[in-house]
Amino acid sequence: MDKLELLKHVNAFARLDDNQLALLARSVGSQTFQRGETIFHEGNIGSTLYMIVAGQVRIYTTSEAGQELTVTLFRDGDFFGEMALLDGQPRAASAEAMCRTTTLTLQRAAFLHTIDVCPAIAASVLEVMTTRLRQSNAIADQLANMSASQRVVRQLLGLASRYGTADGGIIRIDLHLTQDDLASLSGTTRETVNRVLAQLRDQGLIRVERARVSVPDFDQLEQSRE
Structure with missing residues (x-):
């Protein structure tokens, strides 16, 4: 495993030169991690950043009712658990591998030592964290209204933009996405998601096969939520 080459595909470090990498x-x-394996638990003290080489990870919280x-969902090129590098505080959520997932890992002590030598590495991580925060705030404002x-449609559009791959004019969302996951992401129930997906499928706006969603026409799907 050539770690330098793999790091080039991690979004946070895309702008670093070879010496920095x-x-x-x-x-x-x-x-x-194997499918269904817990990577870390909500409330545990964190000290590791994970960078996904191949696979898919679900970040989730657990309510008082269990x-x-x-x-959110992450896949190849994404990183997660970054707050542990900065504050060493308990994890705010849990992480689970949704399929066999290979990661690169960076411990907090090693990260602090590395950024002392090369501050550009810290700047790269903070830039992505800031972008995520801005996007989360913007999405929260939109979803509230x-x-x-x-x-549900807004989440499908976001996932298609972030993880979609074009295939003959069709955008395939390259994620294993259950209705429960989509319901949680959309702040609604599984029953509502089931109904909305059925309506979108009947209208020809999406295709669903084995927990994979495809979007034949992104613009038409976007217009459907207006």
Whole structure:
């Protein structure tokens, strides 16, 4: 496993040069998780950043009633658990591998030492964190004024933009996405998601096969939520 080459595909480090990546690579480990395996638990003290080489990860919280609520999904090139590098505080959510997932890992002590030598690495991580926060705030503002059906469509559009791959004019969302996950992401119920997906499918706006969603016409799907 060439860690330097793998780091080039991690979004947070895309702007670093080879010398900076080589410095970072010396501090990076690797870890593989099987489908359904918990990577870390909400409330545990965190000290590790994870960078996904291949696979998919679900970030979720657990309500007082024991219900799991999906917060976001990550896949190849994404990183998660970054707050642990900065404050070493308990995890705000849990992480679970949704399929066999290989990650690069960076411990807090190694990260602090590395950024002391190369501040550009810290700047790269903070830039992505800031972008995520801005996007989360913007989405929260939008969702607050939407119906449940509109929120489901909004999430599908967001996932298509972020993880979609074009295939003959069709955008395939390259995620294993359950209705429970989509319901949590949209702040609604599984029953509502089931109904909305059925309506969108009947209208020809989406296709669903084995927990994979495809969007034949992105613009038409976007217009459907207005």
